[in-house]
Structures are given as C-alpha cells and as structure tokens.
Amino acid sequence: xxxxxxxxxxxxxxxxxxxxxxxxxxxxxxxxxxxxxxxxxxxxxxxxxxxxxxxxxxxxxxxxxxxxxxxxxxxxxxxxxxxxxxxxxxxxxxxxxxxxxxxxxxxxxxxxxxxxxxxxxxxxxxxxxxxxxxxxxxxxxxxxxxxxxxxxxxxxxxxxxxxxxxxxxxxxxxxxxxxxxxxxxxxxxxxxxxxxxxxxxxxxxxxxxxxxxxxxxxxxxxxxxxxxxxxxxxxxxxxxxxxxxxxxxxxxxxxxxxxxxxxxxxxxxxxxxxxxxxxxxxxxxxxxxxxxxxxxxxxxxxxxxxxxxxxxxxxxxxxxxxxxxxxxxxxxxxxx
Amino acid sequence: xxxxxxxxxxxxxxxxxxxxxxxxxxxxxxxxxxxxxxxxxxxxxxxxxxxxxxxxxxxxxxxxxxxxxxxxxxxxxxxxxxxxxxxxxxxxxxxxxxxxxxxxxxxxxxxxxxxxxxxxxxxxxxxxxxxxxxxxxxxxxxxxxxxxxxxxxxxxxxxxxxxxxxxxxxxxxxxxxxxxxxxxxxxx
Numbered sequence: 001x002x003x004x005x006x007x008x009x010x011x012x013x014x015x016x017x018x019x020x021x022x023x024x025x026x027x028x029x030x031x032x033x034x035x036x037x038x039x040x041x042x043x044x045x046x047x048x049x050x051x052x053x054x055x056x057x058x059x060x061x062x063x064x065x066x067x068x069x070x071x072x073x074x075x076x077x078x079x080x081x082x083x084x085x086x087x088x089x090x091x092x093x094x095x096x097x098x099x100x101x102x103x104x105x106x107x108x109x110x111x112x113x114x115x116x117x118x119x120x121x122x123x124x125x126x127x128x129x130x131x132x133x134x135x136x137x138x139x140x141x142x143x144x145x146x147x148x149x150x151x152x153x154x155x156x157x158x159x160x161x162x163x164x165x166x167x168x169x170x171x172x173x174x175x176x177x178x179x180x181x182x183x184x185x186x187x188x189x190x191x192x193x194x195x196x197x198x199x200x201x202x203x204x205x206x207x208x209x210x211x212x213x214x215x216x217x218x219x220x221x222x223x224x225x226x227x228x229x230x231x232x233x234x235x236x237x238x239x240x241x242x243x244x245x246x247x248x249x250x251x252x253x254x255x256x257x258x259x260x261x262x263x264x265x266x267x268x269x270x271x272x273x274x275x276x277x278x279x280x281x282x283x284x285x286x287x288x289x290x291x292x293x294x295x296x297x298x299x300x301x302x303x304x305x306x307x308x309x310x311x312x313x314x315x316x317x318x319x320x321x322x323x324x325x326x327x328x329x330x331x332x333x334x335x336x
Numbered sequence: 337x338x339x340x341x342x343x344x345x346x347x348x349x350x351x352x353x354x355x356x357x358x359x360x361x362x363x364x365x366x367x368x369x370x371x372x373x374x375x376x377x378x379x380x381x382x383x384x385x386x387x388x389x390x391x392x393x394x395x396x397x398x399x400x401x402x403x404x405x406x407x408x409x410x411x412x413x414x415x416x417x418x419x420x421x422x423x424x425x426x427x428x429x430x431x432x433x434x435x436x437x438x439x440x441x442x443x444x445x446x447x448x449x450x451x452x453x454x455x456x457x458x459x460x461x462x463x464x465x466x467x468x469x470x471x472x473x474x475x476x477x478x479x480x481x482x483x484x485x486x487x488x489x490x491x492x493x494x495x496x497x498x499x500x501x502x503x504x505x506x507x508x509x510x511x512x513x514x515x516x517x518x519x520x521x522x523x524x
Contacts, residue, residue, distance in 0.1 A: 096369070103365045150365035204355060214468045256468055260488055265470070302469045303485040309469075 032181075037188045037237070044190070045240045047135075049228045050284025052165035052197050053244060055084055055117030056139020059203075059224060060246075060275070061292070061316065062086040062115065063327045079122045088113025088141075092157070093336045096149045105149035109157050112142040123175075130174035133191065139165035141201065153209045163199035163226075189235030196232040197240055201225065218252040226281065244281035249274050261299060267310060270295035275320075290320035296331040309333040372461040372475035374498035376450045383494050387446040388487040389472070390509065393417075398436045398517075408432065408508055410440055413480055417442065420505040428513060435517025441510035446472075446486075447502040448495050459503040467492045474501055 032040075054060055065082040089112070096105030117137040123129060143161025150156070171191035173179045185191045203224040210217040223245070230240030250273035257266045275290045282288055298312025314331030318324060393412040400409040400419065406429070409419040420442065422429050432438065449456055463481055464473040470490065473483045486492065 096367070098369045103367050105367045105369060149367045151367055211468070216468050254468070258488065265488060300469060303471050303483050 032184065032188065032190075037190065040190050041188075041237055041239055044193075044238065045230070045242060046280040046284035048137075048165075048167050048195060048197065048230070048240045048284075049199075049226070049242055049244055049280040051082075051117055051119065051135060051137045051167060052139050052163065052199065052228065053226055053281055054082075054285065055086075055115040055137040056113060056141050056163050056165055057115075057201070057226075058086065058088040058090060058111060058113035058141070059222065059248065061318070061327060063325065065323075065325070079124065080119060081122075082117065082119040084115060084117045086113055086115040088115070089334070091334060091336050092147045096147075099148070103150075106146050107149075108144065109147050109159060110144040111159060111161055114140045127177040128175050131172060131178045132174075133169060133171045135167060135169050137165055137167045139163060141199075143201065147205075147207075155207050155209075157205040157207070159203050159205070161201040161203070163197075163201055165197045165199065166194070167197070168194040186235075189233075189237030192234075193238055194232075194234045195230045195238050195240055197228050197230050199226050199228040201227075214256045216254040218250075218254070220248075220250045220252070222246075222248040222250075224248075226279075228280075242280040244277070244279035244284075246278065246281060247276045256300070264299040264301060264304065267298050267300050267312075268296070269298075270314070286321075287323050288321035290318060290323060292316050292318045298331055298333075302335060307334045307336050309335040370464045370473075370497055372463040372498060376496055376498040376500075378450055380450050380452055382453060382456075383448045383450060383499055384491050385445075385447040385449075387448065387472070387490040387492075389444050389446060389484040391442050391444050391482075391484060393440045393442065395514065396438050396440045398432060398434055398438060401432055401434050403430075408511075410438070410442070410508075412440075414478060415476055415480075417505055420507060422508045422511065425509055426511045428511065431513055432511060433517055436513060437515040437517075439510075439512040439514055440508055443506045443509050445504045445506055446484075447504070448499050449502065451500045453500075456500070456502040458500045460501040462495055462497050462499040462501060464497065465492055465495050 062084040065080075065084070091110060093108045093110065096107045098104075099106045115138075117135075117139075119135040119137075121133045121135075123131040123133075141161050141163035143159055145157055145159030147155050147157040169192060171178075171182070171185070173182045182191070186193075201224060203222060205220060205222050207218060207220045210219070224247070226244040228240060228242060228244070230238065233240075250271050252269065252271035254267060254269040257268055259266045271292075271294045273292045273294075275292070277285065277287055277289065294314060294316040296312055296314035298310035298314075300310055301308040302310070310331070310333045312331050313328070315326065315328045317326045393410065396410040396412045396417075398408060399411050399416065402408075402419070406422050407419045408422055410417040423443075447456060448462065451458065458477075460474040460476045460482075462472065463475045464471075466472075470486045470488065470492065471483050472486055472492070472495070473481060475481045
C-alpha cells in the first residue's frame with residue numbers, strides 16, 4: 001500500500017499539457033493559435049516520456065500520486081490522480097568470476113520491469129469544469145549488463161535497457177467550451193490521442209560495500225539516461241522524442257538483529273536516497289529532486305529457501321520539490 | 337548541434353566524469369578470486385568448533401541402512417557421509433532401502449582449524465565467509481563447493497579462506513524419498 005501527494009508550484013508550466021489547456025481555456029476563450037498548440041504539443045511530449053519512465057522504469061517508486069496544481073492562478077487549479085503499479089527488479093547472477101588475466105571480477109546482471117500507470121485530471125477551471133482527461137500508460141523494459149568488481153568492496157555495473165511504452169489519452173468533455181472545441185483539439189493532437197514509444201536506457205551503478213561487524217553498509221550512485229522516440233502516433237502533431245536523466249545516490253544499511261523467528265534471523269535496516277531528475281522527466285513531472293527514507297524489517301532466508309534473500313515489510317517517506325508522500329509494502333530481495 | 341547541446345549539460349558532464357573515474361579505478365583494480373587453497377595464517381590451532389549446520393543434500397544415495405540401530409549412511413555427489421542416527425522426526429524411515437535416492441537434511445557439527453591438529457579430519461576447506469548472513473562456503477577435496485548456513489550462535493570471527501574443516505554428522509533430521517532403488521531381477 002502506498003500513497004504519495006504532490007503540490008506543484010503555482011508558477012510552474014511543466015506539470016501537464018492538460019493543465020496548460022485548462023489555463024489556456026480560461027484566458028483565451030477563443031480558438032487555439034499555432035504557437036499555443038505547439039506549446040501544448042511539446043508539453044504533451046514531455047509528459048508522455050515522463051509518464052512512460054515513471055510507469056515503466058524499475059528505478060522509480062510505484063504508488064499513488066495525488067497533485068493539486070494548475071496553471072497561473074488559483075482558479076485554474078486541477079486535481080490530478082496518478083496510480084502506478086509495477087513488478088520488476090534487478091540482480092547480479094552467481095558469484096564474481098575472474099575477467100581474463102585482469103584483477104577484476106565480473107558477474108552478469110539482469111534488470112526488468114513491467115508497469116501500468118493511470119493518471120486522471122479533473123478540470124476545475126471555470127471554462128472546463130467537469131471535463132476530465134485520462135492518461136493510461138503501459139510499459140515494459142528489459143536489459144542487463146555486467147557488474148565489475150575492482151576490489152572486494154568496490155564495483156561498477158554498466159547496463160543498457162530497452163523500454164517500450166504505449167500511452168493513450170481520452171478526454172471527456174462536459175463543459176460548453178470542451179464540447180465546442182473538441183473537434184479542433186482532436187485535430188491538433190491535444191486530446192484523444194495515442195502513441196507508442198521506445199526508449200534506450202544506458203546506466204551505470206557504482207557501489208561500495210562497507211562491513212562493520214555483521215552490519216553491511218552500501219553506498220551507491222546510479223546515473224541513468226533515457227533517450228525516447230515516439231512511433232505509431234494517432235496524430236501527426238504528436239511529438240515525442242526527447243531526452244531525460246536521473247541520478248540516484250543512496251546509502252543502505254542492513255543490520256542483523258540476532259533474534260530468530262521460525263528459524264530465520266530478523267534483520268532491520270533501510271536506506272536514505274536522493275534522486276535528481278533532468279530533462280523531460282523533470283519538466284514532465286514537475287519534480288526536480290526526490291528524497292526517500294526507507295525502513296524495513298525482514299526475515300533472513302538466504303540459503304534457506306531457494307534464492308530468496310529476505311522477506312518482510314518496508315515503508316518509505318518521500319519528499320522533494322513539489323512532492324511528498326509515503327509507501328508501505330512487502331520488502332522482498334533475491335540473490336541469484 | 338543537438339548532440340553538442342546534450343554533451344554540454346551539467347548532468348552529462350557529471351556522468352562523463354563518473355565514467356572516467358570508474359575506468360581509472362578499474363585500471364588500478366586489485367580484486368582476487370576466492371580460493372580455498374591459500375595457506376592459512378598463524379600457527380596450527382582450532383579456530384572455531386561446535387559450528388552447527390543443517391546441510392541439505394537434494395540428491396543423495398542410500399549406501400546402507402541399519403533399521404535396528406536406526407542409522408543410515410549416505411553418498412552425496414560421490415562423497416560418502418558416515419553412518420549417522422536418523423532422528424525421531426523422520427516418519428518415513430521404514431520406507432528407506434539401500435540404493436534409494438533421497439533428499440536428506442543432515443545436522444552436522446563443524447570444526448574449523450589451521451592444520452596440523454591431531455585427531456581432526458580434513459573434510460573440506462573454507463572458501464568464503466559471510467558473517468552477516470552466516471553463510472560459510474566450503475570446498476570439498478573433489479572441487480565441489482557448497483554454501484552452508486550456520487547456526488545463530490556460531491562464532492565465525494577469525495575464520496579465513498584456506499582454513500581446514502572437520503565435519504561430524506550428528507543426525508539425519510529430514511529424509512524424503514525421491515526414487516526407490518531398482519529391484520534386482522532374478523535370473524531364471
């Protein structure tokens with residue numbers, strides 16, 4: 001179970017194209033100019049990429065996001081609800097093996113994820129009151145690489161992944177303005193559109209292990225890039241083809257508690273992380289960085305049940321630019 | 337032009353710097369693969385004893401059965417396990433015959449030592465020690481390696497790769513029949 005809430009800056013234009021649409025409608029009350037349409041189309045492109053990554057990449061948390069944000073004034077604020085469901089993960093396979101004659105160990109690494117995102121925007125601006133738009137994104141990604149150990153503590157894992165996503169937009173017009181302009185909005189590719197995307201995701205994980213008695217401290221950094229292109233567009237005006245990035249720095253602590261439950265040792269721990277977003281991911285989500293504190297209490301199953309390392313409960317609190325929230329759920333780790 | 341714009345962004349510059357540092361560190365690498373054949377440091381001594389492990393043999397062959405004494409001798413991957421008592425928790429004991437293939441969980445007690453130590457057999461050597469998760473990876477004389485989960489009370493401090501291990505089977509605590517031995521055909 002998880003819950004996130006977000007509050008965007010009133011001056012921000014990056015949250016969503018349809019928030020801009022609400023603002024535009026309130027101000028223009030007329031036909032949409034070419035410049036305005038281009039602005040909206042660019043915002044849609046950024047939003048599509050951001051939602052595809054949020055929905056399909058294993059590096060970002062799933063959960064339920066709620067934002068109350070809008071265009072340039074309080075009267076134009078809208079409620080946006082986004083739910084993200086994911087299944088996936090990453091792992092190194094086997095024990096490190098010598099790399100030829102070098103003093104480097106290596107092991108294969110696999111990463112995969114599948115996700116579904118549903119984002120509903122309920123317009124509250126006077127002209128669009130009652131209108132809703134719903135974005136649905138399905139995304140799947142898979143890839144891998146290798147982890148290279150330069151010492152028993154320091155390792156580097158370059159990886160490449162491919163991500164396929166499909167995003168559908170559906171607009172329900174209840175307002176007079178919405179009903180009157182729906183045809184034009186559709187023709188401009190601003191509503192009722194769909195687009196497929198492919199994304200290449202190169203990344204590098206740098207990890208340093210510290211053993212303090214039986215406690216393990218892991219320091220890691222994950223710079224990641226996303227290069228996205230759209231295809232199979234329902235409308236020629238849809239433009240999806242931008243770049244994004246994120247860097248996550250994390251400190252994880254794993255503490256054996258010396259207490260046995262059902263023949264399994266209890267372990268506690270968690271992590272503190274900060275994720276900085278770049279490019280369309282930042283503008284499309286209107287989030288510059290995200291901090292997370294995660295705690296977990298788990299039972300050690302390593303070498304006791306298949307490849308399961310631990311199983312238990314975890315909880316997170318998140319905060320950052322325009323976002324805060326929490327999540328609670330099962331905490332599961334495997335070691336292959 | 338567009339590529340130049342990306343390459344000049346701070347995020348890409350940081351990523352490039354990180355990659356450069358990574359390559360530099362990789363070139364000065366000093367990782368060595370784990371080895372059980374390294375010579376242990378220090379004088380001959382017992383490093384740790386009374387280390388209890390429950391060793392699971394997913395495929396073992398029954399070499400002999402003594403129903404009266406309630407003992408069984410197993411062979412795991414070509415390594416004979418001396419006859420040991422079958423615990424009262426093993427309910428299907430009556431079904432087990434010589435030549436059967438079984439999955440067995442054997443409670444063993446390990447002694448880790450630096451040889452030579454009198455009256456200690458060298459049944460395996462230490463390959464890797466993970467004190468956090470209490471996993472002791474050992475290597476048998478035939479080269480086969482096995483990861484053993486040791487009991488919570490076991491003392492793993494001081495155990496290093498290359499140390500010798502004497503294994504003393506105590507009791508078979510689980511026994512699951514996988515396949516009965518093929519019946520011997522009578523010649524007519």
